[in-house]
Amino acid sequence: MAKIGNLYIGGEELMAEGSESFPSGIAFPIDNELGIDYTWNSEDSQWQVEIKKNHSHVVARSREPQQYDALVTSGLEQLQRCLDIVAVKNRGIFVLRRPELEHLAVFQTEQGRVLRHFSVAPLAIETNVKIEVHDKNGHTKPLPLIPEPTWTWAFRYYRLSQASNDIFEAYRNLFLSLEALLNETYPKQSSEGERKWLKRALSQVASKLKLGHYVPDTVKTPIDYLMKTQYTDMRCRLFHAKHPDALLPHAELNPTEVLAAYETLLLLWRDIAGSYFHVPRAGGVFTYQGFKSLMDGIFGRPLSVYFTEDESPSRKEDTVVSPLGIAIHEFDDCSYLGQTKPGFASWLGEITLQDMHKDLMIHRIGTQLGDTLFNVAFFELGLSPKGVDIFQTHQSVRLVNKGQPKTSF
Numbered sequence: 001m002a003k004i005g006n007l008y009i010g011g012e013e014l015m016a017e018g019s020e021s022f023p024s025g026i027a028f029p030i031d032n033e034l035g036i037d038y039t040w041n042s043e044d045s046q047w048q049v050e051i052k053k054n055h056s057h058v059v060a061r062s063r064e065p066q067q068y069d070a071l072v073t074s075g076l077e078q079l080q081r082c083l084d085i086v087a088v089k090n091r092g093i094f095v096l097r098r099p100e101l102e103h104l105a106v107f108q109t110e111q112g113r114v115l116r117h118f119s120v121a122p123l124a125i126e127t128n129v130k131i132e133v134h135d136k137n138g139h140t141k142p143l144p145l146i147p148e149p150t151w152t153w154a155f156r157y158y159r160l161s162q163a164s165n166d167i168f169e170a171y172r173n174l175f176l177s178l179e180a181l182l183n184e185t186y187p188k189q190s191s192e193g194e195r196k197w198l199k200r201a202l203s204q205v206a207s208k209l210k211l212g213h214y215v216p217d218t219v220k221t222p223i224d225y226l227m228k229t230q231y232t233d234m235r236c237r238l239f240h241a242k243h244p245d246a247l248l249p250h251a252e253l254n255p256t257e258v259l260a261a262y263e264t265l266l267l268l269w270r271d272i273a274g275s276y277f278h279v280p281r282a283g284g285v286f287t288y289q290g291f292k293s294l295m296d297g298i299f300g301r302p303l304s305v306y307f308t309e310d311e312s313p314s315r316k317e318d319t320v321v322s323p324l325g326i327a328i329h330e331f332d333d334c335s336y337l338g339q340t341k342p343g344f345a346s347w348l349g350e351i352t353l354q355d356m357h358k359d360l361m362i363h364r365i366g367t368q369l370g371d372t373l374f375n376v377a378f379f380e381l382g383l384s385p386k387g388v389d390i391f392q393t394h395q396s397v398r399l400v401n402k403g404q405p406k407t408s409f
Helices: 068-088 154-163 167-185 194-205 222-239 255-277 288-298
Strands: 002-004 007-010 024-029 038-041 047-051 057-062 102-109 112-125 303-308 328-330 333-341 344-352 362-369 372-384 390-401
Touching: 002 102, 007 057, 007 102, 024 068, 038 068, 047 068, 057 068, 068 102, 112 372, 154 167, 154 255, 167 194, 167 222, 167 255, 194 222, 222 255, 255 390, 288 333, 288 344, 288 390, 303 333, 303 344, 303 390, 344 362, 362 390, 372 390
Parallel strands: 112 390
Antiparallel strands: 002 007, 002 372, 007 024, 024 057, 024 102, 038 047, 047 057, 102 112, 303 328, 303 362, 333 344, 344 390, 362 372
Protein backbone atom coordinates (compact mmCIF):
# COMPACT_ATOMS: atom_id res chain seq x y z
CA MET A 1 0.00 0.00 0.00
CA ALA A 2 1.27 3.50 -0.84
CA LYS A 3 2.31 5.35 2.32
CA ILE A 4 4.00 8.52 3.52
CA GLY A 5 5.93 7.34 6.55
CA ASN A 6 3.53 4.99 8.35
CA LEU A 7 0.40 6.77 7.06
CA TYR A 8 -1.57 4.78 4.47
CA ILE A 9 -2.61 6.88 1.46
CA GLY A 10 -4.25 4.29 -0.82
CA GLY A 11 -3.68 1.30 -3.04
CA GLU A 12 -3.66 -2.46 -2.63
CA GLU A 13 -1.41 -4.92 -0.74
CA LEU A 14 -2.60 -4.15 2.77
CA MET A 15 -0.27 -5.17 5.56
CA ALA A 16 -2.86 -6.40 8.08
CA GLU A 17 -5.18 -9.29 7.23
CA GLY A 18 -8.81 -8.20 7.10
CA SER A 19 -8.04 -4.46 7.04
CA GLU A 20 -9.92 -2.30 4.56
CA SER A 21 -8.48 -1.33 1.18
CA PHE A 22 -8.99 2.13 -0.32
CA PRO A 23 -8.34 2.45 -4.08
CA SER A 24 -7.77 6.23 -3.92
CA GLY A 25 -6.49 8.73 -1.39
CA ILE A 26 -4.76 12.09 -1.02
CA ALA A 27 -2.38 13.37 1.66
CA PHE A 28 -1.65 17.02 2.45
CA PRO A 29 0.98 18.43 4.83
CA ILE A 30 -0.36 19.77 8.13
CA ASP A 31 0.80 23.07 9.62
CA ASN A 32 0.45 22.21 13.32
CA GLU A 33 2.03 19.45 15.36
CA LEU A 34 -0.63 16.75 15.54
CA GLY A 35 -1.31 15.72 19.11
CA ILE A 36 -4.06 13.17 18.49
CA ASP A 37 -4.92 10.01 16.60
CA TYR A 38 -8.32 10.43 14.97
CA THR A 39 -10.27 8.67 12.21
CA TRP A 40 -13.45 10.13 10.71
CA ASN A 41 -15.85 8.70 8.13
CA SER A 42 -18.06 10.87 5.92
CA GLU A 43 -21.83 10.62 6.29
CA ASP A 44 -22.15 8.77 2.99
CA SER A 45 -19.36 6.39 4.10
CA GLN A 46 -17.44 7.01 0.86
CA TRP A 47 -14.53 8.80 2.55
CA GLN A 48 -12.28 8.13 5.51
CA VAL A 49 -9.96 10.78 6.96
CA GLU A 50 -7.08 9.85 9.24
CA ILE A 51 -5.05 12.06 11.55
CA LYS A 52 -2.00 10.38 13.05
CA LYS A 53 -0.25 11.75 16.12
CA ASN A 54 3.06 13.52 15.45
CA HIS A 55 2.74 12.94 11.70
CA SER A 56 3.56 15.53 9.05
CA HIS A 57 0.52 14.73 6.86
CA VAL A 58 -3.20 14.02 7.04
CA VAL A 59 -4.98 11.81 4.52
CA ALA A 60 -8.43 11.47 2.97
CA ARG A 61 -9.16 8.06 1.43
CA SER A 62 -12.00 7.17 -0.94
CA ARG A 63 -13.72 3.80 -1.00
CA GLU A 64 -14.39 4.39 -4.70
CA PRO A 65 -11.70 4.79 -7.40
CA GLN A 66 -11.21 8.48 -8.11
CA GLN A 67 -9.79 10.33 -11.07
CA TYR A 68 -7.13 12.87 -10.20
CA ASP A 69 -8.96 16.20 -10.51
CA ALA A 70 -11.97 14.98 -8.54
CA LEU A 71 -9.70 13.48 -5.90
CA VAL A 72 -7.87 16.75 -5.27
CA THR A 73 -11.01 18.85 -4.80
CA SER A 74 -13.23 16.30 -3.04
CA GLY A 75 -10.42 14.90 -0.89
CA LEU A 76 -9.46 18.37 0.28
CA GLU A 77 -13.10 19.07 1.19
CA GLN A 78 -13.36 15.89 3.25
CA LEU A 79 -10.15 16.75 5.08
CA GLN A 80 -11.50 20.18 5.92
CA ARG A 81 -14.75 18.69 7.24
CA CYS A 82 -12.81 16.35 9.51
CA LEU A 83 -10.71 19.24 10.84
CA ASP A 84 -13.96 21.15 11.47
CA ILE A 85 -15.29 18.22 13.53
CA VAL A 86 -12.03 17.98 15.48
CA ALA A 87 -12.20 21.71 16.24
CA VAL A 88 -15.79 21.72 17.53
CA LYS A 89 -15.04 18.63 19.64
CA ASN A 90 -12.26 20.70 21.26
CA ARG A 91 -9.62 18.18 20.20
CA GLY A 92 -7.40 20.79 18.55
CA ILE A 93 -7.25 23.49 15.88
CA PHE A 94 -5.34 22.21 12.87
CA VAL A 95 -4.63 23.90 9.55
CA LEU A 96 -3.25 22.42 6.35
CA ARG A 97 0.16 23.75 5.36
CA ARG A 98 -0.16 25.45 1.98
CA PRO A 99 -2.33 22.83 0.27
CA GLU A 100 -1.90 24.78 -2.96
CA LEU A 101 1.79 23.82 -3.08
CA GLU A 102 2.07 20.12 -2.23
CA HIS A 103 0.20 16.82 -1.99
CA LEU A 104 0.51 13.08 -2.59
CA ALA A 105 -2.31 11.33 -4.44
CA VAL A 106 -3.28 7.77 -5.37
CA PHE A 107 -5.82 7.76 -8.19
CA GLN A 108 -7.16 5.70 -11.05
CA THR A 109 -6.36 5.86 -14.79
CA GLU A 110 -6.94 3.53 -17.74
CA GLN A 111 -3.30 2.42 -17.35
CA GLY A 112 -3.75 1.47 -13.69
CA ARG A 113 -3.41 2.95 -10.23
CA VAL A 114 -1.06 5.95 -9.99
CA LEU A 115 0.85 7.48 -7.08
CA ARG A 116 1.55 11.12 -7.87
CA HIS A 117 3.84 13.49 -6.04
CA PHE A 118 2.72 17.07 -6.75
CA SER A 119 4.69 20.13 -5.72
CA VAL A 120 5.10 23.80 -6.60
CA ALA A 121 8.27 25.69 -5.65
CA PRO A 122 8.78 29.46 -5.81
CA LEU A 123 11.39 30.96 -8.12
CA ALA A 124 12.11 34.47 -6.90
CA ILE A 125 13.23 36.95 -9.56
CA GLU A 126 14.19 40.53 -8.84
CA THR A 127 14.02 43.33 -11.39
CA ASN A 128 15.11 46.89 -10.76
CA VAL A 129 13.78 49.94 -12.53
CA LYS A 130 15.46 53.34 -12.29
CA ILE A 131 13.79 56.42 -13.75
CA GLU A 132 15.65 59.64 -14.51
CA VAL A 133 14.32 62.84 -16.06
CA HIS A 134 16.71 65.11 -17.96
CA ASP A 135 16.31 68.68 -19.20
CA LYS A 136 17.19 69.75 -22.73
CA ASN A 137 20.84 70.15 -21.71
CA GLY A 138 21.08 66.63 -20.37
CA HIS A 139 21.02 67.62 -16.72
CA THR A 140 19.13 65.37 -14.30
CA LYS A 141 15.93 66.90 -13.02
CA PRO A 142 14.36 65.95 -9.68
CA LEU A 143 11.44 63.61 -10.04
CA PRO A 144 8.04 65.01 -9.12
CA LEU A 145 6.79 64.04 -5.67
CA ILE A 146 4.53 61.03 -5.70
CA PRO A 147 1.22 61.95 -4.09
CA GLU A 148 -0.08 59.98 -1.15
CA PRO A 149 -2.56 57.26 -2.14
CA THR A 150 -6.15 58.43 -1.99
CA TRP A 151 -7.73 56.28 0.71
CA THR A 152 -10.62 54.12 -0.36
CA TRP A 153 -12.42 51.36 1.47
CA ALA A 154 -10.93 48.94 -1.08
CA PHE A 155 -7.64 49.29 0.79
CA ARG A 156 -9.13 47.59 3.86
CA TYR A 157 -9.94 44.44 1.91
CA TYR A 158 -6.49 44.56 0.30
CA ARG A 159 -4.75 44.67 3.69
CA LEU A 160 -6.85 41.79 5.01
CA SER A 161 -5.99 39.81 1.89
CA GLN A 162 -2.27 40.31 2.33
CA ALA A 163 -2.48 39.53 6.06
CA SER A 164 -4.16 36.18 5.46
CA ASN A 165 -2.45 32.82 5.89
CA ASP A 166 -5.06 31.07 3.76
CA ILE A 167 -5.16 31.32 -0.03
CA PHE A 168 -8.98 31.09 -0.15
CA GLU A 169 -9.47 33.95 2.33
CA ALA A 170 -6.77 35.97 0.59
CA TYR A 171 -8.50 35.59 -2.77
CA ARG A 172 -11.94 36.47 -1.40
CA ASN A 173 -10.73 39.69 0.18
CA LEU A 174 -8.71 40.70 -2.87
CA PHE A 175 -11.69 40.25 -5.18
CA LEU A 176 -13.84 42.31 -2.79
CA SER A 177 -11.14 44.97 -2.99
CA LEU A 178 -11.17 44.85 -6.80
CA GLU A 179 -14.94 45.27 -6.83
CA ALA A 180 -14.64 48.23 -4.45
CA LEU A 181 -12.00 49.88 -6.68
CA LEU A 182 -14.09 49.43 -9.80
CA ASN A 183 -17.27 50.63 -8.12
CA GLU A 184 -15.60 53.89 -7.11
CA THR A 185 -14.32 54.54 -10.62
CA TYR A 186 -17.19 53.07 -12.66
CA PRO A 187 -20.19 52.72 -10.30
CA LYS A 188 -22.61 49.88 -10.79
CA GLN A 189 -25.97 51.06 -12.09
CA SER A 190 -29.14 49.94 -10.32
CA SER A 191 -30.35 48.23 -13.49
CA GLU A 192 -27.06 46.36 -14.07
CA GLY A 193 -26.42 42.79 -13.09
CA GLU A 194 -23.11 41.96 -11.39
CA ARG A 195 -21.58 40.26 -14.41
CA LYS A 196 -22.64 42.96 -16.87
CA TRP A 197 -21.29 45.73 -14.63
CA LEU A 198 -17.96 44.00 -14.05
CA LYS A 199 -17.44 43.43 -17.75
CA ARG A 200 -18.29 47.08 -18.49
CA ALA A 201 -15.90 48.30 -15.78
CA LEU A 202 -13.06 46.15 -17.09
CA SER A 203 -13.75 47.41 -20.60
CA GLN A 204 -13.33 50.98 -19.37
CA VAL A 205 -10.19 50.06 -17.42
CA ALA A 206 -8.81 48.66 -20.68
CA SER A 207 -8.65 52.21 -22.05
CA LYS A 208 -5.90 52.91 -19.48
CA LEU A 209 -4.29 49.52 -18.97
CA LYS A 210 -3.25 46.78 -21.37
CA LEU A 211 -5.22 43.84 -20.05
CA GLY A 212 -3.18 41.54 -22.26
CA HIS A 213 -0.42 41.81 -19.62
CA TYR A 214 -2.51 39.68 -17.24
CA VAL A 215 -3.35 36.78 -19.55
CA PRO A 216 -1.39 34.18 -21.56
CA ASP A 217 -0.04 35.55 -24.83
CA THR A 218 -2.28 33.15 -26.78
CA VAL A 219 -5.46 34.79 -25.44
CA LYS A 220 -7.16 37.06 -27.99
CA THR A 221 -9.92 38.53 -25.77
CA PRO A 222 -8.43 39.40 -22.35
CA ILE A 223 -11.70 40.64 -20.83
CA ASP A 224 -13.54 37.41 -21.64
CA TYR A 225 -10.60 35.42 -20.26
CA LEU A 226 -10.55 37.42 -17.01
CA MET A 227 -14.31 37.19 -16.64
CA LYS A 228 -14.16 33.40 -16.91
CA THR A 229 -11.02 32.65 -14.90
CA GLN A 230 -11.54 35.27 -12.19
CA TYR A 231 -15.29 35.91 -11.95
CA THR A 232 -16.97 32.68 -13.08
CA ASP A 233 -14.39 30.09 -12.03
CA MET A 234 -13.25 31.71 -8.77
CA ARG A 235 -15.33 34.61 -7.46
CA CYS A 236 -18.74 33.01 -8.03
CA ARG A 237 -17.58 29.74 -6.47
CA LEU A 238 -16.13 31.37 -3.35
CA PHE A 239 -18.76 33.95 -2.43
CA HIS A 240 -22.09 32.13 -2.17
CA ALA A 241 -23.00 31.53 1.48
CA LYS A 242 -26.68 30.50 1.36
CA HIS A 243 -27.99 27.05 0.52
CA PRO A 244 -28.51 25.62 -2.03
CA ASP A 245 -25.83 27.78 -3.69
CA ALA A 246 -23.46 27.72 -0.72
CA LEU A 247 -19.80 27.00 -1.26
CA LEU A 248 -17.79 26.70 1.92
CA PRO A 249 -14.19 27.94 2.23
CA HIS A 250 -11.86 25.39 0.60
CA ALA A 251 -14.77 23.45 -0.94
CA GLU A 252 -14.56 21.92 -4.43
CA LEU A 253 -11.78 24.15 -5.69
CA ASN A 254 -8.22 23.15 -6.51
CA PRO A 255 -6.08 25.35 -4.22
CA THR A 256 -3.27 25.59 -6.78
CA GLU A 257 -5.73 27.05 -9.29
CA VAL A 258 -6.81 29.61 -6.67
CA LEU A 259 -3.16 30.56 -6.09
CA ALA A 260 -2.57 31.12 -9.81
CA ALA A 261 -5.74 33.21 -10.06
CA TYR A 262 -4.71 35.25 -7.01
CA GLU A 263 -1.34 36.14 -8.51
CA THR A 264 -2.97 37.40 -11.71
CA LEU A 265 -5.65 39.28 -9.77
CA LEU A 266 -2.98 40.94 -7.62
CA LEU A 267 -1.13 42.29 -10.66
CA LEU A 268 -4.38 43.67 -12.07
CA TRP A 269 -5.38 45.19 -8.71
CA ARG A 270 -2.04 46.96 -8.23
CA ASP A 271 -2.15 48.50 -11.69
CA ILE A 272 -5.76 49.70 -11.33
CA ALA A 273 -4.98 51.12 -7.87
CA GLY A 274 -1.88 52.81 -9.25
CA SER A 275 -3.70 54.37 -12.20
CA TYR A 276 -6.72 55.63 -10.27
CA PHE A 277 -5.68 56.01 -6.60
CA HIS A 278 -1.94 56.87 -6.67
CA VAL A 279 -0.84 53.54 -5.23
CA PRO A 280 2.89 53.20 -6.01
CA ARG A 281 4.13 50.28 -8.03
CA ALA A 282 6.34 48.03 -5.88
CA GLY A 283 9.45 47.81 -8.07
CA GLY A 284 9.90 46.09 -11.40
CA VAL A 285 7.80 43.16 -12.57
CA PHE A 286 9.05 40.15 -14.50
CA THR A 287 6.21 39.40 -16.93
CA TYR A 288 4.55 36.04 -17.55
CA GLN A 289 5.79 36.15 -21.13
CA GLY A 290 9.35 36.83 -19.95
CA PHE A 291 9.13 34.00 -17.42
CA LYS A 292 7.91 31.58 -20.08
CA SER A 293 10.81 32.47 -22.34
CA LEU A 294 13.28 32.05 -19.47
CA MET A 295 11.90 28.64 -18.49
CA ASP A 296 11.73 27.43 -22.09
CA GLY A 297 15.41 28.27 -22.39
CA ILE A 298 16.40 26.58 -19.12
CA PHE A 299 14.44 23.42 -19.95
CA GLY A 300 15.87 23.33 -23.46
CA ARG A 301 18.51 20.91 -22.14
CA PRO A 302 17.84 17.14 -21.79
CA LEU A 303 15.53 16.49 -18.83
CA SER A 304 15.88 13.47 -16.54
CA VAL A 305 14.30 12.74 -13.16
CA TYR A 306 15.43 10.19 -10.57
CA PHE A 307 14.34 8.85 -7.18
CA THR A 308 16.38 7.26 -4.40
CA GLU A 309 16.22 5.92 -0.87
CA ASP A 310 19.00 8.31 0.17
CA GLU A 311 17.76 10.00 3.39
CA SER A 312 19.97 13.08 3.03
CA PRO A 313 17.91 16.29 3.41
CA SER A 314 17.98 18.48 0.31
CA ARG A 315 20.47 21.37 0.35
CA LYS A 316 21.27 24.22 -2.02
CA GLU A 317 24.79 22.79 -2.29
CA ASP A 318 23.59 19.44 -3.67
CA THR A 319 25.11 18.51 -7.02
CA VAL A 320 23.96 14.88 -7.27
CA VAL A 321 20.67 13.08 -6.69
CA SER A 322 22.18 10.84 -3.99
CA PRO A 323 24.93 12.47 -1.92
CA LEU A 324 25.53 9.14 -0.13
CA GLY A 325 25.98 7.27 -3.39
CA ILE A 326 22.89 5.10 -2.88
CA ALA A 327 21.25 3.56 -5.95
CA ILE A 328 19.13 5.93 -8.03
CA HIS A 329 16.21 4.95 -10.29
CA GLU A 330 15.31 6.93 -13.39
CA PHE A 331 11.73 7.74 -14.41
CA ASP A 332 10.96 6.10 -17.77
CA ASP A 333 9.34 9.18 -19.30
CA CYS A 334 10.35 12.74 -18.47
CA SER A 335 8.79 15.71 -20.21
CA TYR A 336 8.77 19.48 -19.88
CA LEU A 337 5.15 20.63 -19.95
CA GLY A 338 5.88 24.31 -20.53
CA GLN A 339 3.83 27.11 -18.97
CA THR A 340 0.87 25.25 -17.48
CA LYS A 341 -0.62 28.39 -15.89
CA PRO A 342 0.46 32.03 -16.10
CA GLY A 343 3.72 32.18 -14.15
CA PHE A 344 3.97 28.38 -13.69
CA ALA A 345 6.43 26.14 -15.55
CA SER A 346 6.00 22.39 -15.03
CA TRP A 347 7.54 19.03 -15.79
CA LEU A 348 6.46 15.41 -15.33
CA GLY A 349 8.32 12.20 -14.58
CA GLU A 350 6.58 8.82 -14.86
CA ILE A 351 7.65 5.22 -14.35
CA THR A 352 5.83 1.89 -14.54
CA LEU A 353 6.88 0.24 -11.30
CA GLN A 354 8.74 -3.05 -11.31
CA ASP A 355 8.82 -5.45 -8.36
CA MET A 356 12.22 -4.09 -7.32
CA HIS A 357 10.75 -0.61 -6.88
CA LYS A 358 7.74 -1.48 -4.74
CA ASP A 359 9.65 -2.21 -1.52
CA LEU A 360 11.64 1.03 -1.72
CA MET A 361 11.22 3.85 0.79
CA ILE A 362 11.79 6.92 -1.37
CA HIS A 363 13.30 10.01 0.28
CA ARG A 364 14.56 12.12 -2.64
CA ILE A 365 13.41 12.96 -6.16
CA GLY A 366 16.02 14.83 -8.19
CA THR A 367 15.58 16.67 -11.48
CA GLN A 368 18.58 17.07 -13.77
CA LEU A 369 18.91 19.34 -16.79
CA GLY A 370 21.79 17.99 -18.80
CA ASP A 371 24.49 17.26 -16.21
CA THR A 372 23.21 19.89 -13.77
CA LEU A 373 21.04 19.07 -10.75
CA PHE A 374 18.09 21.48 -10.99
CA ASN A 375 16.23 20.65 -7.77
CA VAL A 376 15.54 17.95 -5.17
CA ALA A 377 12.21 17.10 -3.52
CA PHE A 378 12.70 15.53 -0.07
CA PHE A 379 10.44 13.26 1.98
CA GLU A 380 11.70 13.09 5.53
CA LEU A 381 9.40 10.20 6.52
CA GLY A 382 9.86 8.35 3.25
CA LEU A 383 7.37 7.55 0.50
CA SER A 384 6.42 3.95 -0.27
CA PRO A 385 4.96 3.22 -3.76
CA LYS A 386 3.79 -0.29 -2.85
CA GLY A 387 0.27 -1.11 -4.04
CA VAL A 388 0.28 1.08 -7.18
CA ASP A 389 1.23 0.48 -10.81
CA ILE A 390 2.67 3.84 -11.84
CA PHE A 391 4.70 6.44 -9.95
CA GLN A 392 4.66 10.08 -11.11
CA THR A 393 6.21 13.33 -10.02
CA HIS A 394 4.50 16.50 -11.27
CA GLN A 395 6.58 19.51 -10.29
CA SER A 396 6.34 23.22 -11.05
CA VAL A 397 8.27 26.37 -10.40
CA ARG A 398 6.23 29.55 -10.14
CA LEU A 399 7.31 33.10 -10.72
CA VAL A 400 7.62 35.23 -7.58
CA ASN A 401 8.54 38.84 -8.23
CA LYS A 402 10.77 39.96 -5.37
CA GLY A 403 9.79 43.35 -4.00
CA GLN A 404 6.16 42.78 -5.01
CA PRO A 405 3.28 42.13 -2.59
CA LYS A 406 2.88 38.75 -0.92
CA THR A 407 1.80 35.77 -3.03
CA SER A 408 2.70 32.93 -0.64
CA PHE A 409 0.34 31.95 2.18
